[in-house]
Amino acid sequence: MTQKARSREERGTGRAGDGVRRTTGNVTLSDVARLAGVSIATASKALNGRDQVRAETRERVLDAAERLSFRPNPLARGLLAGATGTVGLLTGDLEGRFSLPILMGAEDAFGAGELSVFLCDARGDAIRERHHVRALLDRRVDGLIVVGSSTDPRPSLGRDLPVPVVYAYAPSEDPADLSFVPDNVAAGRMAVEHLLACGRTRIAHIAGDAGYAATTDRIAGIAAALAEAGLEPAAPCRTGAWSESWGRAGTAMLLDQGAEPDGLVCGNDQLARGALDSLRDRGLRVPDDVAVVGFDNWQVMTEGCRPMLTSLDMNLEQLGRDAATALAQAIADGGTLAGGVRAQPARLVVRGSSVPLT
Amino acid sequence: MTQKARSREERGTGRAGDGVRRTTGNVTLSDVARLAGVSIATASKALNGRDQVRAETRERVLDAAERLSFRPNPLARGLLAGATGTVGLLTGDLEGRFSLPILMGAEDAFGAGELSVFLCDARGDAIRERHHVRALLDRRVDGLIVVGSSTDPRPSLGRDLPVPVVYAYAPSEDPADLSFVPDNVAAGRMAVEHLLACGRTRIAHIAGDAGYAATTDRIAGIAAALAEAGLEPAAPCRTGAWSESWGRAGTAMLLDQGAEPDGLVCGNDQLARGALDSLRDRGLRVPDDVAVVGFDNWQVMTEGCRPMLTSLDMNLEQLGRDAATALAQAIADGGTLAGGVRAQPARLVVRGSSVPLT
């Protein structure tokens, strides 16, 4: 008795009542062929829409397949074709909240088609990542999508992989790779432009962790937009951490040193919430005295506070969708992928924390 | 020419029979055998540690495999063995923040072993779920783990699947299935017991959305613990939504109606933050006048506010790990799984919002 047969039988007896014949996954093409009274080859052709089958025969085969609820075995198919209809999704941190929307977008884009997603979490560990890449390649995935945990460039998987690869959120260090990243510079500009549109002119910025590209990019965009408007920042930009507590502290410092901003850009939504607290502590009203804008549009943050927060949504789900779509395209096309970095524009979501001055 | 392109070309020309079909990463066992000067079967035995090979021969085969960086093709192996070393992870909402830690835990537990995870998001849609289950089964996964988006029981996938299934977070409606859920009743008790230990006796509860089992379970636990202590609630329990805004409103109502709690249990961390706001608005100090406890221990919530929030961590990552481990076990055992519901105990994390009365 083969292992296969044994395992089936065990499963069969292991669960439901024994009269129940479990057909799922056990019906083979040859069963269908036999029932339809044709050869295996013909059955295959009929099922796959090859045009060398008489209509009536095809009908019979289709019918037989239906009756047996035949499902082709992708392993067998893959073994032959070399393609598995599978992509690997290598994530840096399942923990972080940025990989999630991206993951959703990707899953979404694939889900529509015929591709399934293998999930691997490398925990930011290079060793583990290598291990997973190998495992994925062993499983003959048709492509790879690498999701980073920050927007800082990350090492490339290399140019000589047997399948196409796209990078999302964290771009590859190799410009020959294709990367999808949020456009933080443009988002920084948008934040300032929105405040300007609200009639604010004394604009300050409380930034996040200085060690992140997201921070420096946003700072750059903000500085550029201010410069173009011919304005000086209302206070020197301060970096700190990605926390509410730094948002409070940074804002307090700013005010202590005599800055009188009427517009405040905060490196992310948590910082913005912290800022809201400090502003209120000082008796400053938002948005009347100071308009506040955050980044990321993290809903529980932006909509949990009073007033609700205006924020720049980085459109991560769309980013994930785009990355996945590009990968699917490359797979379909035969594996060639133009390199470069595609920047995903942000989207301004206006809420109560910023209104035009009247 | 990329390797991928080369491999396609070969495929395109069909199996012209003659020749060198060498795609990097596609070294086959027969290549190894040839280089080692043995038969394919012997090579297989040697590589798989069968004890019918002379040590020296094995050495030679291993060496050849090494030199060619041979990686066995799991598809071929799976085709033969019927097992794929793969499990399907069906999630209700990738969006929600509860599936994440569970997913991490599961990925973690599997990652150690040899199982890979297929990710599918059904978006809470039954049709899509069916589709995914079929796709997963087609791919011959060895098991399924179903992650829900709330703790409310969900329909079973059925008893007659060809592979073992475990449910996480949302239990299956069928008691014959194996489900892993957080123990919200016990967590409710723990919240009250903690407040009692802090010397609080006038305890009130602002609950979350009444439509969730998590809400009613926590309410039940809280009520039971109060009853055991011989106490009445300081105010009737109110349900609302899982939002900060309801936390604020609910607390305000409570105080407006003359309740004077010295301990407040909030249905989750967001509610607790809202409560903090309202208490401060009324000039009540936390934790001196009122101690506050939340649920979920969502770090950005609990550590973003002043004072930081005491909360009950539902240990979801552990829950995911347990579910995955049980599934792996069942797969190894041959598919049998004891039914039932396993409750994951919560863990109290004390922070500034609750201290003993002095």
Next chain:
DNA sequence: ATGAAAGCGCTAACAA
């Protein structure tokens, strides 16, 4: 239009 046969890469009886 149909079928016989040859594999895809691997494992495991069974011979030698």
Next chain:
DNA sequence: TTGTTAGCGCTTTCAT
């Protein structure tokens, strides 16, 4: 100890 043979389920020539 080693090799031969027979598949796993499927697709694709290449006859018929």
